Amino acid sequence: MPPPVIDQIQGSRCPQCGTAVVPPARFCPWHPVAMAPVSLTGLGEIVTFTTLHSPPEGFRSPLHIALVELQGGARLVCHGEATRGIRIGSRVAIEAVDRVYYFAHLGALDRARLFWRRAGRRGERLEAIARSWAKRLWKGRGRDTGE
Amino acid sequence: MASVWISGAGMTPFGRRTQSLPDLMADAARAALTASGIEVPDAIVVATMNPEEFLGEGNFASRIATHLGFAYVPAIRVETATSSGAAAIFAGFTAVASGTARAVLVVGGERMTHLPTPRVSEIIGRSIDPYERSYGATMPALAGLITRALMARSGLSAREISQVAVKNHANAVRNPYAHFRAPVALAAVMASRLVADPLRLFHCCPISDGAAALVLTASRAAVRIAGIGQGTDALAVRHRQELTSFRATQAAAKAAFAMAGFGADRVEVAEVHDAFTPFELIALEDTGLFPPGAAGRATLDGETALDGRLPVNPSGGLKARGHPLGATGIAQVVELVWQLTGQAADRQVSAHVGLAQSIGGLATNNFVTLVEAA
Ligand SMILES: [Zn+2]
Numbered sequence: 339m340p341p342p343v344i345d346q347i348q349g350s351r352c353p354q355c356g357t358a359v360v361p362p363a364r365f366c367p368w369h370p371v372a373m374a375p376v377s378l379t380g381l382g383e384i385v386t387f388t389t390l391h392s393p394p395e396g397f398r399s400p401l402h403i404a405l406v407e408l409q410g411g412a413r414l415v416c417h418g419e420a421t422r423g424i425r426i427g428s429r430v431a432i433e434a435v436d437r438v439y440y441f442a443h444l445g446a447l448d449r450a451r452l453f454w455r456r457a458g459r460r461g462e463r464l465e466a467i468a469r470s471w472a473k474r475l476w477k478g479r480g481r482d483t484g485e
Numbered sequence: 486m487a488s489v490w491i492s493g494a495g496m497t498p499f500g501r502r503t504q505s506l507p508d509l510m511a512d513a514a515r516a517a518l519t520a521s522g523i524e525v526p527d528a529i530v531v532a533t534m535n536p537e538e539f540l541g542e543g544n545f546a547s548r549i550a551t552h553l554g555f556a557y558v559p560a561i562r563v564e565t566a567t568s569s570g571a572a573a574i575f576a577g578f579t580a581v582a583s584g585t586a587r588a589v590l591v592v593g594g595e596r597m598t599h600l601p602t603p604r605v606s607e608i609i610g611r612s613i614d615p616y617e618r619s620y621g622a623t624m625p626a627l628a629g630l631i632t633r634a635l636m637a638r639s640g641l642s643a644r645e646i647s648q649v650a651v652k653n654h655a656n657a658v659r660n661p662y663a664h665f666r667a668p669v670a671l672a673a674v675m676a677s678r679l680v681a682d683p684l685r686l687f688h689c690c691p692i693s694d695g696a697a698a699l700v701l702t703a704s705r706a707a708v709r710i711a712g713i714g715q716g717t718d719a720l721a722v723r724h725r726q727e728l729t730s731f732r733a734t735q736a737a738a739k740a741a742f743a744m745a746g747f748g749a750d751r752v753e754v755a756e757v758h759d760a761f762t763p764f765e766l767i768a769l770e771d772t773g774l775f776p777p778g779a780a781g782r783a784t785l786d787g788e789t790a791l792d793g794r795l796p797v798n799p800s801g802g803l804k805a806r807g808h809p810l811g812a813t814g815i816a817q818v819v820e821l822v823w824q825l826t827g828q829a830a831d832r833q834v835s836a837h838v839g840l841a842q843s844i845g846g847l848a849t850n851n852f853v854t855l856v857e858a859a
Contacts, residue, residue, distance in 0.1 A: 357724075359721075359723075359724060360723075361616055367719040367721070367724045368719075385634065385728070386630045386631070386633045386634040386637075386728065387630065387633065388626055388629030388630050388633060388681045388682050388683075388684075389629075389679070389681070389682040390621060390623065390625065390626045390629070390680075390681050391678070391679050391680060391681070391682075392603075392606075392625075392680065393621045393623070393626075394603065394606065394607060394610065394621055394623060395603060395607070396621075397621040401621050401626075403620060403621065403622060403626055403630070405630055405722070405723060405728075413723040413724070414723060415616070415617050415620045415622060415722075415723055416620065417620060417621075421682075426633070426634065426637045438620075
């Protein structure tokens with residue numbers, strides 16, 4: 339088995355209405371029904387985003403926050419390095435670094451890699467290289483402090 | 486269901502105040518009781534969002550009842566984040582409508598300006614979903630996310646969002662109870678510093694101290710609560726089906742109009758929750774006062790100004806009258822009572838029916854109240 343190239347995001351899904359949420363929740367927000375664990379692919383679209391210029395204590399300024407809808411339907415809030423080039427509807431990859439989610443823009447090159455990834459192993463290798471580069475970028479560049 | 490009347494209304498000036506919260510609440514309560522002619526209410530409903538953290542005080546219903554000299558009057562505290570004042574009216578309304586009480590004092594307030602702004606933001610931010618908060622999401626951040634989605638979807642411009650601030654400041658100039666009594670120019674709003682892109686500083690309400698009170702009675706008075714409704718949504722913004730309208734306001738408005746037995750066309754003045762100026766435009770559409778997508782243009786055209794077709798936030802709104810959390814939902818109705826009874830002095834409009842809309846948290850627990858002159 340080759341290593342997974344896109345992060346899997348742990349969430350939960352409602353067996354009644356199909357709503358998926360991240361992080362996992364005990365009950366569906368819309369029904370008093372126990373949710374089942376679900377693993378979602380860390381690819382999605384920017385729903386909206388903002389840059390906070392006076393973030394709370396413990397966060398660097400400016401703080402880029404985006405709301406991303408994953409392919410599996412769940413939405414999550416995540417951080418990003420920058421919002422330059424990001425638009426509503428932009429395709430992004432979600433990376434988990436130290437259990438914090440970050441979005442990274444999927445440029446034309448990355449989309450091609452994803453295409454190749456679906457097409458075969460060569461793309462997977464390329465994507466893995468891009469991913470480890472992104473991880474290095476994020477390490478130590480996250481929040482100033484922990485929780 | 487018995488009719489519920491508003492027989493007294495009062496408030497303190499909003500802004501940076503030196504008095505304690507119990508004293509501010511006492512001033513508002515005394516003013517409302519004096520106006521109502523009622524010496525001792527049957528019950529008290531107290532609204533304050535977070536006196537535990539702002540002031541280090543709890544058991545606040547008893548604190549206020551005792552401070553007012555009503556230690557023997559049953560008192561409860563109601564909390565739904567930033568709509569706590571409106572929730573207290575709702576609780577007082579149900580007490581009178583059910584016959585449980587014949588006269589209820591509803592009093593709300595907050596005292597915050599003694600704390601540094603980051604600390605106040607942190608305490609207000611407690612009302613945000615814990616996971617979203619762990620990403621640094623504050624109220625302005627979530628409002629920024631919603632505003633960007635709104636602008637992209639409806640084509641709303643920065644000019645339209647900014648005009649709300651210009652209008653509400655202009656109204657507050659005429660209101661002696663307002664926090665800000667200086668006008669602002671459109672260019673100054675649009676050039677103010679970015680807080681949460683695309684929201685700028687002058688799109689956001691201030692941190693204020695203050696208190697407001699109403700006396701609700703079963704006996705007839707000049708103004709009646711024609712309808713009141715509550716609406717809710719998921720705590721987490723990421724779970725919402727819709728970002729650019731608030732389901733909680735829509736449900737509250739539907740319930741309030743159903744109780745009143747009339748529609749939005751009867752409303753002649755409105756006080757809405759403009760904690761962030763785009764929220765005023767969302768509120769006007771969610772309550773049905775304007776068709777979807779029409780509120781921004783109407784604001785630019787002056788339709789919601791003091792001399793417009795439908796004056797909105799004649800008090801100056803949260804933006805300029807100020808936003809002492811627990812006081813706000815009550816202060817909105819105080820303003821409507823004054824407007825409906827010809828007591829609004831320099832900012833008087835002509836109206837028989839008014840609507841108040843209050844947002845709790847990031848629109849998780851909202852209220853709409855309809856008042857009608859007898
Ligand atoms: Zn469900």
